[in-house]
Amino acid sequence: MNRVRVISCCLLALSMLASMFPRMGLTAASAQVKPGDVITPDNAARVKDLLPPGSYWRVVNGMVMKITSSDRIDWPPPYREATEKYSAQVRLTEDHRSLAGYVAGQPFPLLDPNDPNVATKIMWNNAFRPMWTDDVDARFFGCSSVYEGLHNPYKEIDFTLVGHYMIYNEVGRTEVEPIPIDPDFKITGRYFLMALHPVLAPAAAKGAGLIRYRYAKPTKGDDFWFFNPGQHRVRRFSEVMGSEGGTNQFYPDDYEGFSAKNENYNWRFLGEKQMLGSVNGSVVPGPVCPHDGGGSVCPAEWQMRHVYIIEGTARPERMNEDLYSKHVVFIDSEIDAVLEHDSYDRRGELYHAFTNWLTYRDRTVPDARIAIYPFKRVFQVNGTSTDVQSGLSQFCDLPTPNAPEKECWYINMGAVHLPDFSVDAMVRDAQR
DSSP, X not given: OOHHHHHHHHHHHHHHHHHXXXXXXXXXXXXXXXXXXXXXXXXXXGGGGGSOHHHHHHHHTTOOEEEOOXXXXXXXXXXXXXXXXXXXXXXXXXXXXXXXXXXXXXXXXXXXXXXXXXXXXXXXXXXXXXXXXXXXXXXXXXXXXXXXXXXXXXXXXXXXXXXXXXXEESBSOOSSSSOSBOTHHHHHOEEEEEEEOOEEESGGGTTOEEEEXXXXXXXXXXXXXXXXXXXXXXXXXXXXXXXXOSBTTBOXXXXXXXXXXXXXXXXXXXXXXXXXXXOSOSSSSOOBOTTTTSOSBOSEEEEEEEEEEEEEEEOTTTOTTOSOSEEEEEEETTTOOEEEEEEEOTTSOEEEEEXXXXXXXXXXXXXXXXXXXXXXXXXXXXXEEEETTTOEEEEEESSOTTOSOSOOEEESSSOOOGGGGSHHHHHHHHTO
16 A cells, blocks of 8 residues: 555544544533533633633633534545645654645644654644635735723724735645646745735725745745835835734734744644634624624634644744744644634733634635635634733624625635735735
8 A cells, every 4th residue: 555545544534533523532621511502701610621711811801602513624625635645755854843845735644742743743734724725815804903801892993904815825736726836936935925905994004015925945034025105115024023013913923823934933732632612603704792892703603623732932043032932822633723822921921812713614605706615615704813911902804894895715716826926016006
């Protein structure tokens, strides 16, 4: 039996095990909740051991959870096929930090919790997760800044609306030509390109934009360009902007939960357990919580998930200006998506909490006309980043209610191309 056949059989076995997670591995804590339960601040203690600290903080401060049965979430077939074809050749480099031999699919489908490098492998699986592999264009998404807290009235401090959040992957492509690697990768060495522009609101920032390039070379930091429409000037920034250069509570390294360069951190595996996550919401975008000032989705569906818990600390030689003493990332083992990212200040106290709300379907909204897929896939529908020490929260909708474009997520549809990620394109968008 060849190695590809072995990987294929192992993936099938893992898939079967994943479908059994709702029945297996139940902890004493998980037995305290069952489908149909409603969790509020009054009974929050029931789920304290089933939530990351940041999510538990939200429940204590007003978020309401509806417990549902656990769903099996399948990978897109092209991603699974790429994993079966290429994963046997993937390994970590000699320093155990970077990828070698990666082409497409999940880099490490077979994980051993006793492997001293398992945390790094999980973070690489997250970097090349199946949510999108080729390109994405998230249109007209908005974020509101509020003060989150128990019984806080809803008061929008400011509102940011962005025309496009775009990503183009040069490696790991599975659905849109060129597959599996864009020839440009051999020239530029870029893993992916990200662009966020133009900002449409508030008026003071209208036309602003951001571009980011991620490189495969471990020692080459990300490139950032920021367009300031008031000064009509493009500025280039160092990699530090990723953890410090965002607006309000979202930094670029927080996008999608965790987007920093893996080699910039030392990773430690803290364990795996059954925890609650919101991965298949029924309402898109989710309802703004009326009990906490509007900093979360509630009520929303939460279900038991098998979760990896990873701790990351910045390497001083790579990130000597990191804001945080450590990051703790909670990753769903079935979809490799970040459910929660908790960041701690220099005193070791919880500082920022990022929470993801996801859904699993073949389109983001029921009346979609274009963004319809031949199989179900995972979409991000809401995300919140909160300074839990002050309560200042930035709550984002994807798609944004009342936006001119309702379908929002165009994933692996060839909706964006390399020229869209140039400085010229960013400036041009600002002038439209």
